[in-house]
Amino acid sequence: MPAEGARRPAWVEIDLEALRHNAAALAAIAAPARLCAVVKADAYGHSAVPVARAALEGGASALAVALVDEGVELRRGGLTAPILVLSEPAPEAMDEVVAHHLSPALYTLEGVAAARRAVAGAGLEAPLEVEVKVDTGMHRVGASPEQVGEIVEAVVAADELAYAGLFTHFAVADERGDGFTAEQVARFEKVRAELKASGLPEPDHVHAANSAGTIAWPEARYDMVRCGIALYGYAPAPELGPVLAAELARVGHDRLRPVLSWKARVTLTRQYEAGERLSYGRRLALPSRSVVAVVPLGYADGVQRSYFQAGGEVLIGGRRCPLAGSVTMDQIVVSCGPEAAVRPGDLAVLIGSDGEEEITAEEWAQRLDTIPYEIVTRIGPRVPRRFVDSLEVR
Ligand SMILES: Cc1ncc(COP(=O)(O)O)c(C=O)c1O
Numbered sequence: 001m002p003a004e005g006a007r008r009p010a011w012v013e014i015d016l017e018a019l020r021h022n023a024a025a026l027a028a029i030a031a032p033a034r035l036c037a038v039v040k041a042d043a044y045g046h047s048a049v050p051v052a053r054a055a056l057e058g059g060a061s062a063l064a065v066a067l068v069d070e071g072v073e074l075r076r077g078g079l080t081a082p083i084l085v086l087s088e089p090a091p092e093a094m095d096e097v098v099a100h101h102l103s104p105a106l107y108t109l110e111g112v113a114a115a116r117r118a119v120a121g122a123g124l125e126a127p128l129e130v131e132v133k134v135d136t137g138m139h140r141v142g143a144s145p146e147q148v149g150e151i152v153e154a155v156v157a158a159d160e161l162a163y164a165g166l167f168t169h170f171a172v173a174d175e176r177g178d179g180f181t182a183e184q185v186a187r188f189e190k191v192r193a194e195l196k197a198s199g200l201p202e203p204d205h206v207h208a209a210n211s212a213g214t215i216a217w218p219e220a221r222y223d224m225v226r227c228g229i230a231l232y233g234y235a236p237a238p239e240l241g242p243v244l245a246a247e248l249a250r251v252g253h254d255r256l257r258p259v260l261s262w263k264a265r266v267t268l269t270r271q272y273e274a275g276e277r278l279s280y281g282r283r284l285a286l287p288s289r290s291v292v293a294v295v296p297l298g299y300a301d302g303v304q305r306s307y308f309q310a311g312g313e314v315l316i317g318g319r320r321c322p323l324a325g326s327v328t329m330d331q332i333v334v335s336c337g338p339e340a341a342v343r344p345g346d347l348a349v350l351i352g353s354d355g356e357e358e359i360t361a362e363e364w365a366q367r368l369d370t371i372p373y374e375i376v377t378r379i380g381p382r383v384p385r386r387f388v389d390s391l392e393v394r
Helices: 016-030 040-045 048-058 068-076 091-099 109-122 148-157 180-197 211-216 238-250 361-367 372-377
Strands: 010-015 034-038 062-065 083-085 103-106 128-133 161-167 205-207 224-227 260-265 268-272 290-295 313-316 319-322 332-335 347-354 357-359 385-388
Touching (some): 010 016, 016 034, 016 211, 016 238, 034 048, 040 048, 040 372, 048 068, 103 109, 103 161, 109 128, 109 161, 290 347, 313 357, 361 372
Parallel strands (some): 062 083, 103 128, 128 161, 161 205
Antiparallel strands (some): 260 347, 268 290, 290 332, 313 347, 319 332, 347 357
């Protein structure tokens, strides 16, 4: 199959050298803390197995996923690095956790018991490494500071389990002015001191920071950082751009590079007169005569319907061209202007650069009032991922 996809000329390009570069830069920022690459949700839409491999090549030493199935996929792809499952797996998933040597987050006594049963049932010789997650204020998952002692005690008392980690997760690390991250760090420190005072052993490693924590909260780097969005080349929030640049300069690395581009080829062009209305709902009258290009990607692929109303653009021939009507399930119509020499087969760039122009996932996020995370994770599975290595391209 040609790399662009034989059946439909639309694809996502993943630059693995950019990924390695970002991993190396984040590892340098975090050092001496280690880097854990967060590759959940198919590596934020970038394709988990090749991205995990490239992240490890770049300097990560561990991986993290949201789901047991995601961890199993990595193992099946040949990855042998430690894999942390960030939320406690369901009791019925613990056999898979054990079979694939995943490290589950635990934060309930039921979870501890299920992990023990699964290890005993599998007849493992070495104990399963597990990590206890404590909720210091995110209030999503994790043991409360009051409960965490009995969870750690249960883990430490179980021959089947090894107490490998204690961790927490930040709610607002991307909002620099918000003092709540400092409050979460203080609560985490208090939990650690209380566990120690009650005679419990320290785990192998302690961690808290997501990308924003890694970049903007040096005191929260502990033994390991868990980076997702920055690994893919995005600042966790626009306001973190300057501190990210300062940190990169401190460790002598270039700016983070976007790893993902989203491209297609024009399938059809037609010229319409001023006043013609295109696509469902006939929402917009063309302000002037225009060559309109059909691009074979739609909302079933992750082009949100609101991208048209939000003034969304596509690069064609290296120029910004606005959508000319509603996004449909499989296709969009793009207005290229009265004199455009656009032909079927020409390149259309939804995210990425062409010549001097660039459309970023951040730009999409800004238009659609969301975050780059949502833009890249929503690019659907029917868009093939194609891997390039910018080192080889150069
Ligand atoms: C527990 C946990 N740690 C780390 C991350 C990575 O976050 P980011 O992509 O902001 O670096 C996530 C992602 O949401 C997470 O849920």
